[in-house]
Amino acid sequence: MDALLTWRPFAERAREWSARPLLLLLLALILGMLVRQAPAAIVGLAALAFLCRTRSAWLALGLGLILGLIRAPAPVPTERTDLGEFRGVVQVVQVPQNTRKGMRMIVRSGSERLLLQVERGTDLSLGDLVRIEGQFKSLPTPTRKYWLNWGVAATLQPTEPPEVLQRGLFFWRWGLDLRHRFVSYTDAMLEDRAANVVDALCFNVDAELSTEFREALANSGTIHIISTSGVHVMIVALALGVLLRPLPVPRWVMLLILTGLLFLYAAAAGFRAPAVRAVLMALLVAWAYLFRRQGDPISAWAFAAVLHLIWIPEVLRDISFQLSFTIVGSLVFFARLPETSPQDYLSSLVQSARFGLVASLVATVASIPIIAFIFGRVSLISIVANLAIGFVLLPIMLAALGAWLISGLTPLGEAIGAGLMRLVVEPLTGYLIMMVRAMGDPSWSAISVPPFGVGWVFAFYVGALVLWCPKPRPDPQALPGRG
Numbered sequence: 366m367d368a369l370l371t372w373r374p375f376a377e378r379a380r381e382w383s384a385r386p387l388l389l390l391l392l393a394l395i396l397g398m399l400v401r402q403a404p405a406a407i408v409g410l411a412a413l414a415f416l417c418r419t420r421s422a423w424l425a426l427g428l429g430l431i432l433g434l435i436r437a438p439a440p441v442p443t444e445r446t447d448l449g450e451f452r453g454v455v456q457v458v459q460v461p462q463n464t465r466k467g468m469r470m471i472v473r474s475g476s477e478r479l480l481l482q483v484e485r486g487t488d489l490s491l492g493d494l495v496r497i498e499g500q501f502k503s504l505p506t507p508t509r510k511y512w513l514n515w516g517v518a519a520t521l522q523p524t525e526p527p528e529v530l531q532r533g534l535f536f537w538r539w540g541l542d543l544r545h546r547f548v549s550y551t552d553a554m555l556e557d558r559a560a561n562v563v564d565a566l567c568f569n570v571d572a573e574l575s576t577e578f579r580e581a582l583a584n585s586g587t588i589h590i591i592s593t594s595g596v597h598v599m600i601v602a603l604a605l606g607v608l609l610r611p612l613p614v615p616r617w618v619m620l621l622i623l624t625g626l627l628f629l630y631a632a633a634a635g636f637r638a639p640a641v642r643a644v645l646m647a648l649l650v651a652w653a654y655l656f657r658r659q660g661d662p663i664s665a666w667a668f669a670a671v672l673h674l675i676w677i678p679e680v681l682r683d684i685s686f687q688l689s690f691t692i693v694g695s696l697v698f699f700a701r702l703p704e705t706s707p708q709d710y711l712s713s714l715v716q717s718a719r720f721g722l723v724a725s726l727v728a729t730v731a732s733i734p735i736i737a738f739i740f741g742r743v744s745l746i747s748i749v750a751n752l753a754i755g756f757v758l759l760p761i762m763l764a765a766l767g768a769w770l771i772s773g774l775t776p777l778g779e780a781i782g783a784g785l786m787r788l789v790v791e792p793l794t795g796y797l798i799m800m801v802r803a804m805g806d807p808s809w810s811a812i813s814v815p816p817f818g819v820g821w822v823f824a825f826y827v828g829a830l831v832l833w834c835p836k837p838r839p840d841p842q843a844l845p846g847r848g
Contacts, residue, residue, distance in 0.1 A: 378416070379415070379416045379417075379418050380418055382416040382417075382418075382422070383416065383417055383418040383419045383421070383422035384419075385661070385663055385664055385667070386419075386421045386422055386424070386425035387425070387664045387667040387668050387671065388663055388664065388667045389413060389416070389417070389422055389425040389426050389429065390425040390426070390428060390429040390667065390671055391429065391667040391670050391671050391674075392409070392413055392429070393410065393413060393425070393426045393427075393428075393429025393430045393433065394429040394430075394432050394433045394436075394671055394674055394675075395433065395674070395681070396409045396410050396413075396429075396430070396433060397410075397429060397430040397431070397432065397433015397434045397437070398433040398434075398436065398437040398438065398674070398678065398681060399433075399437075400433070400434070401434075401437060402440070409827075410426075410430065413426055414426065429671075432675060436674070436675055436678045437678060438516070438678040438679045438681055438682065439516055439679075441513050441514060441516070441682075442478075442513060442516055442517075442518045443518070444503065444504060444509070444513065444518060444519065445477075445501060445518040445519035447501070448500070448501040448502060448503065448519065449500075449501060450498075450499070450500055450501075451474075451497060451498070451499050451500065451501055451521055452497070452498050453474055453496070453497065454474075454494060454495065454496050454497070454530065455472035455473060455474045455479065455481065455494075455495055455497055455521070456472060456473050456492070456493070456494050456495070457470050457471075457472050457481070457489055457490065457491055457492060457493045457495065457533065458470075458471050458472060458473050458478070458491070459471035459472075459491065460490070460491050460537060460540070460541070460632065460635045460636045461487075461489055461490065461491075461541065462572070462635055463485065463570055463572040463573075464482075464572045465572050465573065466482070466485075467482060467483055467484045467485045467487075468482070468483050468484070468485055468486075468487055468489070469481065469482045469483075470483075470489065470491075471515060471517060472495070472497075472521065477518055478515070478516045478517045478518060479501075479517060479518065479519055479520070479521040480504065480512055480517045480519070480520045480521065481497070481520075481521045481523075482520060482521070482522055483523060483527060487526075487527065488529070489527065489529070490532070490533055490537045490538045490541055491533050491534070491537040491632075491636070492532070492533020492534050492537060493529055493531065493532055493533045494529070494530045494531040495527045495528065495529055495530065496527070496528040496530055497521060497523050497527055498523065498524055498525040499521050499522050499523040499524050499525070500521075500522050500524060501519045501520070501521060501522075502519065502520040502521075502522050503519065503520065504517065504519065504520055505520070511684075514679070514682040514683065515679050515682070515683070516679050536628075536629070536632060537632055537636075539629060539632070540629055540630075540631075540632025540633040540634075540636075541632075541633065543568075543629065543630075543633040544568045544570065544633040544634070546769075547564070547567065547568055547633075547766075547769055548560075548564050548568070548570055550768075550769045550772065551563050551564055551765065551769075551786075554768075554782075554783060554786040554787070555786060555790065555791055555794070556791070557573075558798065559790070559791050559794040559795060559798070561573040561574055562574070562578075562591075562794050562797065562798060563761065563765050563790060563794055565591040566590060566591065566597070566758065566761060566762060566765075567597070567634075567762055567765055567766060568633055568634050568635075569591070569592065569634040569635045569637060569640070571591050574591065578798070578801065578802070580805065581801050581802050581804075581805025581806075582801055582805065583740070583742070583744075583805075583811075584742070584744060584804075584805040584806070584810045584811040585744060585746060585747065585750040585801055585804040585805040585810055586729065586744030586746065586747025586748075586750055586751065586811075587747070587750050587751060587754060587801060589688070589689075589692070590754070590758060592637065592639050592685060592689070597634075597640070597643070597758075597762065598627065598630070598631075598640060598643035598644055598647055599643070599647070600758070600759055600762045600763060601627065601630050601762075601766070602623070602627060602647050603763075604763055604766060604767070605623055605626050605627070606623070609622060609623060620648075620651055620652060623648075623651070624648050627644045627647065627648065628644060630644075631644045637685060639685060639686070639688075639689035641669070641673055642666075642669045642670060642673060642686075642689055642690065642693065643669075643689075643693075645665075645668065645669035645672060645673070646662070646665040646666055646668075646669045646693070649664075649665040649668055649669065650662065650665050662697040663697050663698065665697075666693055666694055666697050670690055673686070684735070684739055687735055688732055688735055688736075691731050691732060691735060691826070692728045692731055692732055694731070695727050695728060695730070695731030695829070696724055696727060696728060698829075698830075698833050699727045699829075699833070700720070700723055700724040700727045700728075721752065721755070722748075722752065725747075725748045725751045725752060725755075726748055728751075729744075729747045729748050729751075731829075734821070734822045734825045734826070735822065737814045737817075738817065738819065738821075738822050741813055741814055741816065742811045742812065742813055742814065743811060743812055743814055744810060744811045745809070745810055745811060745812060746804055746810050749804070750800070750801070750804045750810075753800050753804070754796075754797050754800050754801065757793045757794075757796060757797055760789060760793055761789075761790055761793050761794055761797070764785045764786070764789040764790045764793075765785075765786065765790045767782075767785060768781070768782035768783070768785040768786050768790070769782065
């Protein structure tokens with residue numbers, strides 16, 4: 366044992382793990398949440414203990430375990446069998462999502478969670494207290510397992526218009542209002558098919574996407590583009606940064622404004638796990654520079670995941686969180702940005718293309734175990750498909766959001782916005798749809814895999830962490846502006 370602890374490669378890795386207490390906190394939190402249902406998680410905790418070399422590392426490990434035991438998600442409930450009438454007060458605990466038949470959201474009645482389905486346009490938002498008269502119904506068959514994982518026991522269908530007794534935080538209502546205004550604008554400016562895709566890209570409004578198009582996205586390995594995540598938040602943050610830069614205010618004020626606007630965007634996009642994680646990561650790295658600390662993407666990723674898991678423990682069972690968490694984690698661990706940038710344009714273009722290829726490969730490999738375990742299918746062309754459509758996401762989102770923002774300012778802004786939508790957004794969206802449909806043919810784009818145990822999924826990711834070669838974190842005192 367002593368020989369292992371003093372072996373140079375192991376000692377170097379242990380030192381780097383100990384230098385990232387947030388990473389240890391996250392892994393201990395997850396294992397603590399799982400240990401009651403999967404006692405084998407104790408083995409993982411013991412392995413993490415071997416990596417602790419500092420007091421802060423041991424503190425992070427212990428704190429993560431305690432928080433995991435306290436905040437472990439409740440066991441998956443059994444579906445309600447008593448489907449009688451309901452009269453009572455519920456609280457909305459999820460940002461409402463559009464569906465083809467109306468709107469749906471998770472509500473809480475006492476200790477029970479229910480899936481409330483209402484008509485499109487019903488004025489409800491996160492945090493509202495609502496009096497409901499309605500009928501219990503069974504959960505939708507195709508998504509029954511998904512809702513049970515979120516702790517939902519039944520569907521609640523109102524028979525009378527809901528009565529709002531108390532409004533939630535105004536912030537969530539602002540986000541919903543932004544989303545509704547954008548959807549109304551795209552509906553007026555684009556043909557239906559393009560408008561539906563742009564709504565999904567920019568604000569996670571995916572209810573109107575056809576089943577065939579969803580299947581094509583899944584088969585081609587590009588389903589992630591309609592789930593607001595790191596790429597989408599990066600694009601919005603980039604646009605906001607350009608708009609805020611001319612303001613004659615200190616950097617910390619600009620960051621406060623950016624923080625509020627990014628959280629507002631996340632609220633408008635449904636406050637789903639990938640968007641929340643991406644916003645938290647972006648803000649942590651941005652604020653690190655304000656305090657003259659070098660932003661560490663791994664620590665930012667871990668910090669965002671810790672906050673989200675503590676706030677909403679059930680998200681641990683959400684496929685959206687699992688994929689987002691895994692893909693972004695694989696990128697920050699294995700797809701490192703180049704440390705130097707070439708001076709000439711051609712070399713810079715080649716470097717960017719090389720990094721894009723590596724990032725796409727890393728993200729694809731990292732997502733395969735989860736996708737294969739849950740869906741039983743693996744895309745064969747995910748890397749090619751993502752490269753083929755990835756370059757149009759930035760111009761589509763920037764042009765659509767920019768056109769929407771300037772259209773209400775002046776008649777000239779309205780004309781420029783209309784031009785952007787018809788000359789940039791619509792043709793690029795048409796290209797995206799064409800490529801997804803062409804590469805989403807299930808006869809050759811994806812293969813089925815036989816069922817396998819969840820232990821193989823854990824083994825894959827444990828093996829990846831063992832292979833990780835950490836990059837040493839610099840001494841904060843050595844950074845410019847310190848000392």
